[in-house]
Amino acid sequence: MTHFIGIDLGGTKIAGAVYDAASRHIVHRSTIPTQAHEGPDAVLARIAGHVRALAQGAGLELAAISGVGVGVPATFDWDTGTIWLIPNLPGDWLNKPAGAILGQHLNMPVHLINDARAFTLAEATLGAGKGYASVVGVTLGTGIGGGIVIDGRLYRGLTGAAGEFGHHTIDMHGLPDGSGNPGGWESLGSGPAIASIAAKFVMQGVTTGISGLAGYDLNKITPELILQAAEAGDAVAQDVLRRGGEYIGVGLANILIMLAPYCVVIGGGLARLGHWIHDPMMETVRQRVHTIPLDQVAIVPAALGGEAGVIGAAVWAQQRAEGKA
Amino acid sequence: MTHFIGIDLGGTKIAGAVYDAASRHIVHRSTIPTQAHEGPDAVLARIAGHVRALAQGAGLELAAISGVGVGVPATFDWDTGTIWLIPNLPGDWLNKPAGAILGQHLNMPVHLINDARAFTLAEATLGAGKGYASVVGVTLGTGIGGGIVIDGRLYRGLTGAAGEFGHHTIDMHGLPDGSGNPGGWESLGSGPAIASIAAKFVMQGVTTGISGLAGYDLNKITPELILQAAEAGDAVAQDVLRRGGEYIGVGLANILIMLAPYCVVIGGGLARLGHWIHDPMMETVRQRVHTIPLDQVAIVPAALGGEAGVIGAAVWAQQRAEGKA
Numbered sequence: 122m123t124h125f126i127g128i129d130l131g132g133t134k135i136a137g138a139v140y141d142a143a144s145r146h147i148v149h150r151s152t153i154p155t156q157a158h159e160g161p162d163a164v165l166a167r168i169a170g171h172v173r174a175l176a177q178g179a180g181l182e183l184a185a186i187s188g189v190g191v192g193v194p195a196t197f198d199w200d201t202g203t204i205w206l207i208p209n210l211p212g213d214w215l216n217k218p219a220g221a222i223l224g225q226h227l228n229m230p231v232h233l234i235n236d237a238r239a240f241t242l243a244e245a246t247l248g249a250g251k252g253y254a255s256v257v258g259v260t261l262g263t264g265i266g267g268g269i270v271i272d273g274r275l276y277r278g279l280t281g282a283a284g285e286f287g288h289h290t291i292d293m294h295g296l297p298d299g300s301g302n303p304g305g306w307e308s309l310g311s312g313p314a315i316a317s318i319a320a321k322f323v324m325q326g327v328t329t330g331i332s333g334l335a336g337y338d339l340n341k342i343t344p345e346l347i348l349q350a351a352e353a354g355d356a357v358a359q360d361v362l363r364r365g366g367e368y369i370g371v372g373l374a375n376i377l378i379m380l381a382p383y384c385v386v387i388g389g390g391l392a393r394l395g396h397w398i399h400d401p402m403m404e405t406v407r408q409r410v411h412t413i414p415l416d417q418v419a420i421v422p423a424a425l426g427g428e429a430g431v432i433g434a435a436v437w438a439q440q441r442a443e444g445k446a
Numbered sequence: 447m448t449h450f451i452g453i454d455l456g457g458t459k460i461a462g463a464v465y466d467a468a469s470r471h472i473v474h475r476s477t478i479p480t481q482a483h484e485g486p487d488a489v490l491a492r493i494a495g496h497v498r499a500l501a502q503g504a505g506l507e508l509a510a511i512s513g514v515g516v517g518v519p520a521t522f523d524w525d526t527g528t529i530w531l532i533p534n535l536p537g538d539w540l541n542k543p544a545g546a547i548l549g550q551h552l553n554m555p556v557h558l559i560n561d562a563r564a565f566t567l568a569e570a571t572l573g574a575g576k577g578y579a580s581v582v583g584v585t586l587g588t589g590i591g592g593g594i595v596i597d598g599r600l601y602r603g604l605t606g607a608a609g610e611f612g613h614h615t616i617d618m619h620g621l622p623d624g625s626g627n628p629g630g631w632e633s634l635g636s637g638p639a640i641a642s643i644a645a646k647f648v649m650q651g652v653t654t655g656i657s658g659l660a661g662y663d664l665n666k667i668t669p670e671l672i673l674q675a676a677e678a679g680d681a682v683a684q685d686v687l688r689r690g691g692e693y694i695g696v697g698l699a700n701i702l703i704m705l706a707p708y709c710v711v712i713g714g715g716l717a718r719l720g721h722w723i724h725d726p727m728m729e730t731v732r733q734r735v736h737t738i739p740l741d742q743v744a745i746v747p748a749a750l751g752g753e754a755g756v757i758g759a760a761v762w763a764q765q766r767a768e769g770k771a
Contacts, residue, residue, distance in 0.1 A: 302703075302734045375614040
């Protein structure tokens with residue numbers, strides 16, 4: 122039996138799981154608070170402690186664990202595990218050799234993986250993309266991330282940046298996205314971007330139920346609140362979601378045209394907006410994609426829910442151990 | 447010694463080469479006219495005859511050839527070699543089983559490959575992209591094509607369409623490209639698109655030397671003519687090429703962001719426009735790409751010239767024979 126441990130480091134919690142590579146199942150899982158305010162060294166020590174506790178919880182010696190994968194919402198050096206940027210965690214993470222520190226704590230190989238790439242690898246291996254020759258993952262949320270898995274292996278590209286779909290241009294005359302790129306997908310199709318459309322309408326004095334639901338406070342406008350208004354029949358809210366779905370569709374169309382994947386797995390918070398986003402998204406895809414037969418592409422929702430992160434991290438550790446990555 | 451024959455089928459000529467897989471060199475080359483007006487069956491018979499002549503010219507029995515690759519400016523079924531669409535060749539090519547017909551003529555495996563994919567595979571294997579872990583090829587011409595090679599192998603995607611970069615959206619509010627997609631890269635950065643900017647200026651009565659050079663005939667405005675005007679100091683022509691370079695840069699930036707390749711090889715007729723295109727293209731890339739360190743990406747001109755097509759087709763036949771594709 123070969124076991125790997127997958128960790129999903131988030132801003133508020135550290136999720137972990139023990140993964141049995143033979144049965145391809147999680148045999149034990151547990152989540153602890155991140156306590157991110159304590160800073161990088163404390164967080165890394167907490168991750169190491171959690172790995173030990175996970176092994177114990179699964180009834181295994183730590184030495185029986187073949188490797189650890191850690192999904193991080195970050196950019197980093199994939200060879201050394203040194204962090205470049207973790208936007209959402211406080212403290213001085215710059216150049217922190219997180220992979221090496223964890224490896225010393227645990228005396229075993231620890232491999233970092235970007236969280237959106239972990240999502241994709243998990244869904245491609247065990248989730249909605251299982252069995253397809255090529256799988257693209259797309260996470261629609263506060264940002265838009267993703268990953269590319271070809272023949273079961275993560276295609277990383279230079280500095281592991283392949284799959285940073287959120288920053289590619291869909292409207293070259295548009296406003297900048299978070300990376301500074303004008304008209305980047307994320308500047309139009311992310312959660313905050315969609316909320317900003319509603320905020321703009323409210324600020325312009327358009328009559329919409331969104332205003333009242335938000336207590337006449339622009340700060341409280343979220344995609345979920347817009348959804349609430351749309352479901353109550355508010356035409357402006359429905360229009361906002363339709364536009365958001367169209368923007369998402371333009372970027373998704375670009376992925377389909379450039380990569381011609383057999384499967385696209387869509388996850389992230391915006392996926393919960395349901396048909397309000399999905400229908401205009403697919404309509405836009407059908408209008409724009411003429412290079413592949415769309416009826417042969419599986420465009421599917423994620424299947425692993427919140428466990429994709431830990432599974433992807435564990436599968437990454439396995440692939441590294443097996444020399445496949 | 448293992449030899450493969452690569453064929454590059456064009457609208458006016460059929461180029462061919464005998465490729466020695468051990469030395470990785472072309473040992474014999476020859477080109478004949480396509481005579482495309484004679485129709486598919488005649489063209490396919492001519493290709494078969496040319497393969498025989500190429501073997502003979504290299505001093506080899508036909509039976510000593512291990513496989514034939516044929517680069518076609520087409521979409522087709524990669525499994526069966528059946529043509530779906532050859533836009534630039536007359537006659538009824540629809541559903542013509544070109545690969546099977548050539549295989550029967552020659553009694554050996556014949557593998558079709560899209561011409562832009564052949565360009566990319568050749569440059570990645572023996573040309574400007576040699577030695578890089580991942581290579582994207584981009585051909586800038588009447589259309590914009592391309593291909594993706596990862597770890598030396600062509601990533602085909604569904605129906606071999608991966609790398610159809612020309613049809614991805616860079617300006618979602620723009621006019622349609624050839625595939626019908628509004629604001630597709632090809633609608634802004636291809637040769638005809640750049641010529642159309644100049645034509646628009648001329649039609650609006652803007653004073654430019656382009657008019658005189660074209661003999662006051664809009665039909666005669668080409669990228670080469672605009673280049674001629676630009677080099678003679680015409681500010682409008684220089685502006686047109688700068689805009690073209692910027693449009694090309696937006697699409698190139700998208701490729702870099704989404705795929706993070708170690709190397710991009712740029713070919714096609716527009717590459718000959720030199721610094722007028724290259725400088726604004728790179729300026730745009732630097733403005734838009736913030737997800738990878740650009741100083742670590744090789745963005746390089748194609749190195750194999752007109753021979754990329756035959757080399758790519760031969761390498762494709764080799765990879766198919768070796769079970770790598």
